[in-house]
Amino acid sequence: MASLWQPRTGGLLALAGVVAGLPLILPNAFYYDVAILVGINATVCVGLNLLIGYAGQISLGHAGFFALGAYASAILTGDHGWPPLAALAAGAVGVGVLSFVLAQPILKLKGHYLAMGTLGLGIIISIVLNQEAGLTGGPDGMPVPSLRALGHTVAGEHAWYALVGLVLIVSVWLTLNLIDSPVGRALQAVHGSESAAALTGVDVIRYKVLVFVVSAVLASLAGSLFAHYAGFITPAEASFARSIELVTMVVLGGMASTFGAVVGAAVLTILPQALTAFQDFKMLVFGAVLMGTMIFLRKGLVPTLAGLIRNRMRSGRA
Amino acid sequence: MSADFLQFLFSGITQGACYALVGLGFSIIYNASQVINFAQGEFVMIAGMAAVALIDAGAPFVLALAAGVALTVVVGVALEKFAIEPARNASVVTLIIITIGASIFLRGAAELLGGRGFRSMPAFSGNEPIVIGGAALLPQSLWVLGVTVVIIFALGRFFNSTMHGKAMLATAYNPVMAQLMGINTRLVLSLSFALAALLGGIAGVLIAPLSLTYSTVGVMLGLKGFCAAILGGLGKPMGAIAGGLLVGVSEAMTAGYLSSAYKDAVAFVIILVVLVVLPGGLFGGRSVERV
Numbered sequence: 322m323a324s325l326w327q328p329r330t331g332g333l334l335a336l337a338g339v340v341a342g343l344p345l346i347l348p349n350a351f352y353y354d355v356a357i358l359v360g361i362n363a364t365v366c367v368g369l370n371l372l373i374g375y376a377g378q379i380s381l382g383h384a385g386f387f388a389l390g391a392y393a394s395a396i397l398t399g400d401h402g403w404p405p406l407a408a409l410a411a412g413a414v415g416v417g418v419l420s421f422v423l424a425q426p427i428l429k430l431k432g433h434y435l436a437m438g439t440l441g442l443g444i445i446i447s448i449v450l451n452q453e454a455g456l457t458g459g460p461d462g463m464p465v466p467s468l469r470a471l472g473h474t475v476a477g478e479h480a481w482y483a484l485v486g487l488v489l490i491v492s493v494w495l496t497l498n499l500i501d502s503p504v505g506r507a508l509q510a511v512h513g514s515e516s517a518a519a520l521t522g523v524d525v526i527r528y529k530v531l532v533f534v535v536s537a538v539l540a541s542l543a544g545s546l547f548a549h550y551a552g553f554i555t556p557a558e559a560s561f562a563r564s565i566e567l568v569t570m571v572v573l574g575g576m577a578s579t580f581g582a583v584v585g586a587a588v589l590t591i592l593p594q595a596l597t598a599f600q601d602f603k604m605l606v607f608g609a610v611l612m613g614t615m616i617f618l619r620k621g622l623v624p625t626l627a628g629l630i631r632n633r634m635r636s637g638r639a
Numbered sequence: 640m641s642a643d644f645l646q647f648l649f650s651g652i653t654q655g656a657c658y659a660l661v662g663l664g665f666s667i668i669y670n671a672s673q674v675i676n677f678a679q680g681e682f683v684m685i686a687g688m689a690a691v692a693l694i695d696a697g698a699p700f701v702l703a704l705a706a707g708v709a710l711t712v713v714v715g716v717a718l719e720k721f722a723i724e725p726a727r728n729a730s731v732v733t734l735i736i737i738t739i740g741a742s743i744f745l746r747g748a749a750e751l752l753g754g755r756g757f758r759s760m761p762a763f764s765g766n767e768p769i770v771i772g773g774a775a776l777l778p779q780s781l782w783v784l785g786v787t788v789v790i791i792f793a794l795g796r797f798f799n800s801t802m803h804g805k806a807m808l809a810t811a812y813n814p815v816m817a818q819l820m821g822i823n824t825r826l827v828l829s830l831s832f833a834l835a836a837l838l839g840g841i842a843g844v845l846i847a848p849l850s851l852t853y854s855t856v857g858v859m860l861g862l863k864g865f866c867a868a869i870l871g872g873l874g875k876p877m878g879a880i881a882g883g884l885l886v887g888v889s890e891a892m893t894a895g896y897l898s899s900a901y902k903d904a905v906a907f908v909i910i911l912v913v914l915v916v917l918p919g920g921l922f923g924g925r926s927v928e929r930v
Contacts, residue, residue, distance in 0.1 A: 379732055426915040432731065433675050437869045438914050440862070441907035499747055561862065565739055572736050608744025612722050615737045617667040620728045 323482050332580050333494055335343025340486040344479070353478035360485035361547050363586035364492045366570045367579055368539030371496060373568065374577035376532045377512035378428060379436050381564050383540050386416050388450060388559030390541030391548035392457055395465040405468045409545040413538050420537035423529040440561065447559035449542055462555030465548040467610065481550055487581070488546065492539060499535070508532060512577075539565075573614055575621025584623050642773030647895040648888065653849070655887020656787040657683075660842035661864025662871070662879035663794070670811035670864040670874045674723060674734050678742040680861020682839025685745065686711040688753045689854035690844050691760045700761075708840035713879030714745065715836025719829050742861070749854045760847040783845045790841065791880060798876075803830060811874065820898030859903065866906045870913060872920035881921065885909070 340360075347353055365387055372378050393412025397403040402412070427438045450457050457463060468475040475484055507528050510518035519525050544560055548554050558565065566589060574585020591611065596603045618625040661679055668676045690707030694700060722737050729737075763782050763802035798804040809817040810827045818824050824870050842860075843852075850856065871878020886906045894902040913921060 373732065379735075424844055427911075430914055430918050433669075433873055434869060434918060434920070436675070436735070437865060439908060441866070444862070444907050445904050445911075448901065452900045486774045547702055560857075565736075569733070569736050569739070572732055576730075576732070581911070601897050602747070604743055604747025605751060606747075608740045608742070611740030612737050612744065614742065615733050616722065619726060619733050 324444050333490070333497060336580065336583065337490055337491060340490060341441065344482065352480050355477065355591060357481050357485050357550060359587045359590045360482075360489045361518065361550070362567070363583045364485075364489050364546075364569060365567055366574070366582035366586045367492050367496050368536035368581035369567055370571045370574075370576065370579060371508070371532050372536045373571050374575075374582070375500060375508045376529055377534070378529055379439065379568070380533070380536070381436050381440035381561070381568060382446070383439075383536065383559075383567050384561075384563035385443040385446035385559050386420065386537040386540040387501065387544035387547070387563070387567075388554075388556065389416050389419070390544030391465075391554045391558055392450060392463075392544075393541070394545040394548045395463050396456060398466050399464065404470070405466070405549060406546075409542065412545050413541045416541035417534055417538045417586060420534045421530065424533040424538045425526070425597060426535060428526065428529045440564070443559065443564045444561055447556055447561070450472055450556035450559050457556065460556060462553055464553050465551070465566050467552065468546075468549035475549070476520050476579065485546065485550075488542070493579055493583065500579070529561040541605055573611075573621055575623035575625070578621065578623045581621050581623035585621065588622065641873050643895065645774035647891040649774055649776050649780060651888035651891030652884060653783050653887070655884035655892065656783050657842045657846045657860065657883070658867045658886050659880040659883025660787060660790065660838045660845075661860055662867030662883045663876055664838045665865055665868035666871075666879045667807075667831050667838075668835045669829050669868070671807060672689050672723065673731070674738065675865070676718075676730075676835065677735060677865075678718060678745060679835065679839055679864055680857030680859070681742045681745040681749075682711050682715060682836045682857070683843035683846070683856065683860050684749060685714055685797055685859035686840035686843030686851070686856050687760065687847035687856065688749050688758070688854070690760045691847060691852050692753055694760065695758070704844045710838065711840030711843065712833050712836045715832040715839075716829055717835075719832035723832070724825075724828070738901040742857075746854050746857075753789050753854065755854055757851045757853045759851050761846075762848040777849070779845075779848050783849075786841065786845055790838065794876065796819075807831060854857055856877065863906045866910050869920055872922040875920075875922050878920060878922040 341355060347356060365383065369380065369383055372380055390409075390412040393415060394408045396406065397411060398405050404456070423442065425436070427442065430438045451460050453459075454461075475481060500508075507518065507523045510521065510523050511525050511528055515525050544558070549593035569590045570585040571582050571587070573589060574583065575581030593603070593607065596606055599606050614622070620628075648681075661683060664679045664682065665676065668674055668679075686707040689710045690703045691705035691903075693706055698706070702781050702850050718741055722741050723734070726734060726737055731876075747898040762777070766777065766779075768777050769781075770776075798808055806817070806822045807827050807830060809820065809822055814824055816825075846860075852865045863886055864883070867882035868879045870882030870885060871880070886909065889909060890905045891901075893905045
């Protein structure tokens with residue numbers, strides 16, 4: 322039973338507690354809306370963090386996978402009358418196959434070349450979604466039917482909050498398990514040194530591809546949920562700015578920290594809402610906050626703060 | 640050669656020269672600091688917007704251009720001093736996000752000061768096209784090409800025959816050894832940002848009469864300049880120039896003969912194909928990982 326009570330289990334319970342307790346203090350539908358968007362972004366970031374934080378591989382194109390999931394749901398349910406869950410699964414399988422095929426050549430690249438390769442991939446997806454107006458509605462976007470499953474329609478902020486909260490908790494739980502498995506340890510070896518990992522018998526490419534596919538599929542699932550929730554999607558979901566936003570959430574929260582990814586997603590989703598008070602200064606302040614946080618808390622919010630608290634407790638005891 | 644082909648070639652080389660200047664900026668900063676500066680495209684935007692604002696305010700044309708470029712250099716040095724230097728030794732991803740934060744900040748500042756509208760700058764020497772083989776060449780294109788060629792030769796001289804230039808090359812090869820030889824690597828870092836901003840700024844005022852200027856003009860230019868730099872092999876100045884021209888000409892040919900809708904995708908398709916075959920870029924050579 323001891324293995325059940327690792328620090329990570331505590332973290333998962335804390336997350337579940339926050340998700341369950343938040344409705345007590347959320348005053349109205351607007352706050353629910355922000356919370357639901359936080360949950361969707363956090364689900365993407367938890368997957369992306371596996372890739373960036375644990376395997377040490379950057380992706381500047383993950384918004385492309387998010388958007389592909391969203392458009393798969395929109396097109397299959399809206400234009401072809403598929404049941405939403407089947408469309409969601411088809412999108413996830415499609416993105417899984419696509420990312421698997423692309424991962425082999427792309428993950429051979431290193432450092433800035435990998436950044437360029439994934440960036441190019443994301444931009445190509447974004448341009449295709451913009452140009453194929455017959456299929457996607459082009460830059461104007463397209464409507465998405467509501468999410469119906471098992472004879473029920475998910476509607477209203479409470480139902481959506483519960484669904485997204487559940488998806489996030491399950492994603493975090495799966496991710497934590499993956500990190501604690503031999504796969505996770507192999508990934509960290511790859512992050513440390515690819516050559517040393519290969520030397521000790523880790524199939525470097527296989528693990529990098531695996532984690533790339535897992536993160537892409539999570540992004541696609543979150544994209545499908547987002548499409549049904551928002552009811553309307555545009556190619557902006559695939560934009561370079563959106564990819565950057567996702568990576569920033571992971572890095573801001575703290576790389577190689579699953580809860581950091583959740584916190585980063587929360588901060589960067591809430592911040593623009595809070596900054597609307599600044600009106601014209603919004604972009605200026607957002608850029609400055611981004612730079613300032615990365616310069617002064619370069620390990621990210623969660624690891625830096627956790628380190629501070631640990632030091633405080635240690636000096637308190639002494 | 641058909642007139643159409645010649646026309647596409649002219650516009651491709653002009654656009655390619657701008658990508659080359661932006662790509663050169665990426666390479667120079669990368670060499671000095673291993674940083675990829677995602678605010679490189681914003682340098683192009685700042686120079687164009689500032690120059691247009693000054694011209695509209697009644698400043699003499701040449702002075703406005705010079706002031707636009709000078710302001711860009713100041714911004715470049717400030718970026719290095721206040722954002723890159725305090726974060727030295729941070730991880731590559733962290734540094735990338737800092738420069739992206741800087742680009743958002745600069746775009747925000749530009750919108751605040753210059754508005755969100757599209758503004759145009761008069762061409763340097765008129766809009767009377769020169770007809771060559773049935774294709775029209777704008778005098779502004781000649782300015783772009785001429786200045787780019789001058790810059791390439793000047794950079795060549797700077798790197799090969801001046802102390803500062805040689806210090807930058809030495810730092811690129813081996814920063815620690817350069818420091819041991821008495822080179823002020825901090826100054827080299829500032830210098831590299833100043834130089835990259837200068838190149839971006841010059842590209843900005845050169846292209847402004849052709850492409851209008853607005854607060855987000857630098858986003859795609861920056862990404863394609865990055866493409867150019869990676870295509871030629873990161874840190875290889877001549878590679879960035881070749882990469883820029885290749886991207887520019889392929890774009891123009893695609894827009895002309897295939898589909899103008901997918902013009903912006905060309906650069907990224909080329910880069911993916913090239914990187915899959917040659918993971919170190921066209922002139923990057925085979926890299927050996929040191930353990």
